[in-house]
Amino acid sequence: MAYIRIRKHYLHLPYLVLGCIEMIGHGLIAHFLSSLLTPAPEFPFLERAPILSQTLFYAVIMGCCALSMGVYGALTRESFTNMVLRTIVSFFLLGSLAFTLSRFVVPGVTLHQTAIFWSIIASFFMVMLTRVVFSRVIDSQQLRRNVVIYGSGNMAGFLVESAAAEGLRETEIVGCIGESFDDRIPASLHMGIPDDWSAFTQLHNVSEIVVAQDERRKSEGGGVPLYEFLLLKLRAVSISEAVSFYEREFTRMKIPLLSTSWMLYSDGFRYSKSRDVAKRMFDLAISGGLCILLAPFMLLTAIAVYLESGGPVLYHQNRVGYNGKNFRIYKFRSMRQDAEKGGKAIWASKNDSRVTRVGAVIRNTRLDELPQLYNVIRGEMSFVGPRPERPEFVKALGEKLPHYDIRHTVKPGLMGWAQLKYPYGASEEDAKNKLEYDLYYTKNHSFLMDLLIMIQTVEVVLLGKGVH
Structure with a gap:
């Protein structure tokens, strides 16, 4: 594996x-x-x-x-x-x-x-x-995992298309098994149903079979050769289904593939009180230490903001947090005072004209986010979690995107999986793509994953990724 x-x-x-x-x-x-x-x-x-x-x-x-x-x-x-x-x-x-x-x-x-x-x-x-x-x-083929997709319809076509578009480093799709094939599946991947599954997997050096059928008959097995697959599993050939395969390979959860039943029975989306207590203690220790260590930078940032455009130095917004409760988030002000005339919520855009010169610097260096350490200390946020959105956007997105409210079952964070994997969200389409990463984090979050996100966020800050 x-x-x-x-x-x-x-x-x-x-x-x-x-x-x-x-x-x-x-x-x-x-x-x-x-x-x-x-x-x-x-x-x-x-x-x-x-x-x-x-x-x-x-x-x-x-x-x-x-x-x-x-x-x-x-x-x-x-x-x-x-x-x-x-x-x-x-x-x-x-x-x-x-x-x-x-x-x-x-x-x-x-x-x-x-x-x-x-x-x-x-x-x-x-x-x-x-x-x-x-x-x-x-680069040796010996380290690559050969995968065969059991299916040839829309689901199989989607997996093949995604693999071709984004690339899989250690996994290669060697074929799709079926009778009539989706247009997105090239002829080189067409495979018929084998008579001898054991010989077939040995011939193609198959490491995994992904079940990706669009419709399953109500009869036992739903058209899937269960007994043959069980024997293959006992011979070290992995058997998985499309949603889990996509989640593992692309580290996100494709919304059109999800169903409530799959989410209910999957290995994830679990609550752990001990994990919450440990995470809370970790948040308090790190945020307290950073407040002391970064106090000079916060003071200099506040002075720079005031000298360029006067007060107020801090900017606050209502955001939706844990269990859908609203809270007030704090930042150093990086835009003009009249950035949202009339109080109407506006998506930020690339090279936004409302951003001041000091604001551009503190956004690139993420210094504008430092006041949110106060939100972490208060328990309204965590260090790692989905970024909190404004109530106006949450209401609109919740009506259009299925499963959107699930991201509110964990505390929002200063940094998150979506921020690592996807650029700055500035539209409903971006929010949809980021939701796929937020759902992955909500399902699989752990202390180890939080540490990996915190470590890899250094690259985001140094290279100024995802800044608008």
């Missing part, structure tokens, strides 16, 4: 293995160079544990920096040059900044400054070599 599922979140197994190999490499480099460049301790045995903790800390920070800049996804989606540039930023900029801050916050687990300098340089060359080897291996 090219995937591993941890806490309901699918991770690409080859990239997870690559990340683990690199972290081991980081640790070995840091341990060797710290032993070489750090003055020898008077009692080596007693100092061994701190050195091990320091090298582990170094490896974790370097791994998080690479993940935050989307380095692993760039291995297949972008050119080798872009991957190198992302690695340079992640190691020499983010890594150096992280270790500098850690010397003040947690000095006991930070390596000696000289050891950090040479370790980062050595880590850079180590990961370049590792990724070159990995890129040669990952």
